[in-house]
Amino acid sequence: MNFQFIKKMYYGDIPDEPGNGAAYQTKPDTAAWPLWEVFIRSKRGLDHKHAGSLKAADATMAIENARDVYTRRQEGVSIWVVESKYIHASNPDEAESFFDPAEDKVYRHPSFYELPDEVKHM
Amino acid sequence: MTTIHPLEINFQDKIDQEAKIEPKDWMPDAYRKTNLRQISQHAHSEVVGMLPEGNWITRAPSLKRKAILIAKVQDEAGHGLYLYCAAETLGQSREQMIDDLHSGKAKYSSIFNYPTLTWADMGAIGWLVDGAAILNQVMLCRTSYGPYARAMVRICKEESFHQRQGFETLLVLSKGTEEQKAMCQDAINRWWWPSLMMFGPKDSESTNSDQSMKWKIKRKSNDELRQNFVDMIAEQIKLLGMTLPDSHLKWNEQRGSYDFGEINWDEFWNVVKGNGPCNKERIDARRKAHEEGAWVREAALAYADKKNKIKTVSAA
Ligand SMILES: [Fe+2]
Ligand SMILES: [Fe+2]
Numbered sequence: 001m002n003f004q005f006i007k008k009m010y011y012g013d014i015p016d017e018p019g020n021g022a023a024y025q026t027k028p029d030t031a032a033w034p035l036w037e038v039f040i041r042s043k044r045g046l047d048h049k050h051a052g053s054l055k056a057a058d059a060t061m062a063i064e065n066a067r068d069v070y071t072r073r074q075e076g077v078s079i080w081v082v083e084s085k086y087i088h089a090s091n092p093d094e095a096e097s098f099f100d101p102a103e104d105k106v107y108r109h110p111s112f113y114e115l116p117d118e119v120k121h122m
Numbered sequence: 123m124t125t126i127h128p129l130e131i132n133f134q135d136k137i138d139q140e141a142k143i144e145p146k147d148w149m150p151d152a153y154r155k156t157n158l159r160q161i162s163q164h165a166h167s168e169v170v171g172m173l174p175e176g177n178w179i180t181r182a183p184s185l186k187r188k189a190i191l192i193a194k195v196q197d198e199a200g201h202g203l204y205l206y207c208a209a210e211t212l213g214q215s216r217e218q219m220i221d222d223l224h225s226g227k228a229k230y231s232s233i234f235n236y237p238t239l240t241w242a243d244m245g246a247i248g249w250l251v252d253g254a255a256i257l258n259q260v261m262l263c264r265t266s267y268g269p270y271a272r273a274m275v276r277i278c279k280e281e282s283f284h285q286r287q288g289f290e291t292l293l294v295l296s297k298g299t300e301e302q303k304a305m306c307q308d309a310i311n312r313w314w315w316p317s318l319m320m321f322g323p324k325d326s327e328s329t330n331s332d333q334s335m336k337w338k339i340k341r342k343s344n345d346e347l348r349q350n351f352v353d354m355i356a357e358q359i360k361l362l363g364m365t366l367p368d369s370h371l372k373w374n375e376q377r378g379s380y381d382f383g384e385i386n387w388d389e390f391w392n393v394v395k396g397n398g399p400c401n402k403e404r405i406d407a408r409r410k411a412h413e414e415g416a417w418v419r420e421a422a423l424a425y426a427d428k429k430n431k432i433k434t435v436s437a438a
Contacts, residue, residue, distance in 0.1 A: 031420040032217060035210075052276070053207045055216070057419075058426035069200050072193075073280075092146045 034083055036062040040070055041078035048080050056081075137338050142268035145211035153337055157267050158212045160339065162219045165205035166230035170223075170404050172198045174238040175247060183241055190287050191244060197280045204273040211269045224409050226396065233320050235398030242295055242302075242309035248288015250310075250317040250355065256281050257347050257354075258321070266338040289358065296362045310359070311367040318382075319390045321348040349379055356380045 033055040039048035051070045056062035062081040070076065090098055106112050115122065129148045136143065143149055172195050179195065182188035206216050222228035233251055238244070259281065262274040295306040322344040334340045342350075352371075359366055370383035392398065 031416070031423040032215075033419065033423060052204060052273075054203060057422035058429065061422065061426075068196075069203060072196070072200070089146070092144065093148070 033057050034085070036066075036081045037084050037087060038062070038066040038070055039080040039082075040066070040076040042076055044077060048078065051076075053084060134336075137266050137336075140338075142271060143266055144268045152333070153339075154212050156334060156337070156339060157270060158209055158214055161205055161209040161212070161267075161270050161273075162214070162222070163229055163231075165202050165209060165219070166223045166228055167234065168198050168202035168205060170230045170234045170408065171251075172202075173404055173407055174234055174236070174400075175244060177238050178241060178244050181241070182244075187244075187291070194248070194284050194287065197284065200280070201273075201277045204276055205270075208267075208269040208273045220412065224405065224412065226405065229394070231320060232390070232393040232398060233316050234404060235393050235400045236312070236316050237400050239312075240305050240309060242292065242305040243313070245288050245291030245295065245306070246309035246313040248284050248286075249292060249358075250288075250313050251320070252281060252284040252288060253355065254317050254320045254351050256285060257351055261340070261342050261347070264338075264341060289362075292362055292364075296364060306362070307364050310362075310364055314366050314368070315385060315389075316393075318348060318351070318385055319393075321345075321351065323387070323390075352380050352382050 034057075035053055035055055036059075037053050038051045040051045041048045051066070054062065054065050054069060056065050059081060063079050066079050066081055067076075071079070102108075130150055133143070133147075133149060133153075136147075143153075175191060175195050175198075179188060179191050182191050206219060209219060210216055219228065223230070233254075238247070256278065259274050259278050263271055263278055265271045265274065292306050292309075295302045298306075325343045325345045335343075356366065356371060356373075368383045370381060372381050374381045393401070396402075
């Protein structure tokens with residue numbers, strides 16, 4: 001066997017090498033749709049929660065596609081979509097210092113206060 | 123002495139503590155590449171996997187079976203989407219991934235390069251192929267890359283009906299006429315070995331230390347998963363009154379597992395390398411769908427642009 005070049009392959013992890021279609025010329029797609037983030041309210045009274053993302057030409061299509069992809073089993077009663085480029089995020093590299101101010105304020109938690117047992121339900 | 127970069131130590135620490143790695147975290151290049159390759163191949167597998175079953179949608183034996191099959195195939199399209207999105211968070215565009223599939227550079231699971239010859243194949247695929255995929259995907263729900271793990275959780279929720287409907291399809295056939303029983307057995311005979319191959323080469327083929335395990339991308343070895351699968355199927359087939367096409371299949375009291383025969387690895391590598399019964403057909407179908415859908419993508423974007431312009435003009 002001369003398949004030594006393959007060291008190890010997992011399910012869903014097959015080495016890339018030109019297959020029998022290597023000569024195929026892919027046609028560049030001139031119309032790349034933007035990416036949208038999808039938020040779904042699973043039932044009345046709950047917040048919208050991030051469900052995933054998808055591509056769509058516009059907001060109407062994004063909402064319809066989100067319905068077809070993320071609520072096929074009645075997982076939602078309301079959908080929000082927002083184009084991914086409008087999402088701003090905190091910087092993970094600075095997460096430690098950024099969230100540091102909350103670290104030493106244990107008195108913000110009820111368990112910080114020791115009260116006599118007689119004070120029931122507080 | 124080779125020095126390990128503090129970032130890399132920090133990264134491995136996170137993994138050892140079972141913290142997930144998120145897209146904007148620092149990660150070693152090889153971790154990014156391995157994940158990108160694995161997730162995009164997984165995405166391609168979901169998408170190409172729609173073809174063998176799509177073949178039977180118009181020929182399903184009843185309206186009920188047709189509705190079920192459409193629902194399953196539609197789920198697989200969703201799985202492809204979740205996974206493409208997860209792969210994109212690693213910095214490769216969807217267009218590039220799809221180009222790589224169509225040019226033959228990127229791979230997908232070889233199981234989908236086998237033909238679906240009878241209705242019973244729809245049952246065998248659900249039971250065996252989805253069954254094998256589920257074992258792998260349940261493990262991947264705990265993979266270390268956050269977006270991949272989340273996609274897997276969503277996928278696993280949808281998968282269980284796939285296997286159940288497949289088994290039920292075979293169950294009905296197994297109680298049918300002599301022809302139906304024969305059809306059921308024939309489908310099992312044809313899908314059994316390719317399903318075992320889905321787990322990949324034997325662990326002993328591995329020569330290098332296993333980085334994917336260390337990075338917790340994967341948590342069980344190919345052989346371990348394959349054995350889980352054999353043990354599960356060897357019991358379930360009794361309920362069908364059918365047999366698996368393996369004369370070496372035998373309960374091993376000592377191991378508490380089934381022993382089974384040797385896989386035909388030549389066939390396996392042949393299909394991986396592009397020479398399976400349907401490799402060409404599958405890729406041709408994907409290219410055709412993509413090319414013939416191009417005008418729809420362009421038109422939708424042009425329409426969105428036009429609507430936007432009207433909105434801006436009337437707002438001014
Ligand atoms: Fe799937
Ligand atoms: Fe499935």
